[in-house]
Amino acid sequence: MSDDVLMDPAPYYRAHVFVCTNEREPGHPRGCCREKGGDELRDYMKKKATGLGLGKAVRINNAGCLDRCELGPVLVVYPEGVWYAVTSKADIDEVLQTHLVEGKRVERLMLQPTDKLPADIVARRVAAE
Numbered sequence: 001m002s003d004d005v006l007m008d009p010a011p012y013y014r015a016h017v018f019v020c021t022n023e024r025e026p027g028h029p030r031g032c033c034r035e036k037g038g039d040e041l042r043d044y045m046k047k048k049a050t051g052l053g054l055g056k057a058v059r060i061n062n063a064g065c066l067d068r069c070e071l072g073p074v075l076v077v078y079p080e081g082v083w084y085a086v087t088s089k090a091d092i093d094e095v096l097q098t099h100l101v102e103g104k105r106v107e108r109l110m111l112q113p114t115d116k117l118p119a120d121i122v123a124r125r126v127a128a129e
Helices: 038-051 089-101 118-128
Strands: 015-020 058-063 074-078 082-085
Touching (some): 015 038, 038 058, 038 074, 038 089, 082 089
Antiparallel strands (some): 074 082
């Protein structure tokens, strides 16, 4: 048996983004990211990322339920594990430019582990002002 430590291989992508596109039955109390525009935002993000030249380094994928539908549409960026609530193309543009191009965070869109309801996000944003 060798004493060598097995090293992980280099990542295939610099970043991997999962955009929730989960669909629940109409009227579900938690809602779903698909009915809130998750598909359209994912498609927009993929095209925009390619246009920014991120296509080889960053992978944008759809995801099934990420279990945060009340806050959606949501996406998560790995390897950092940073979660965002995005509701518009402008939000997507900001995540792409700030997080994936510049390596910074979009604090106003970030979700915290304690966020469970949209009111949690609003309360945190108001407290920060």
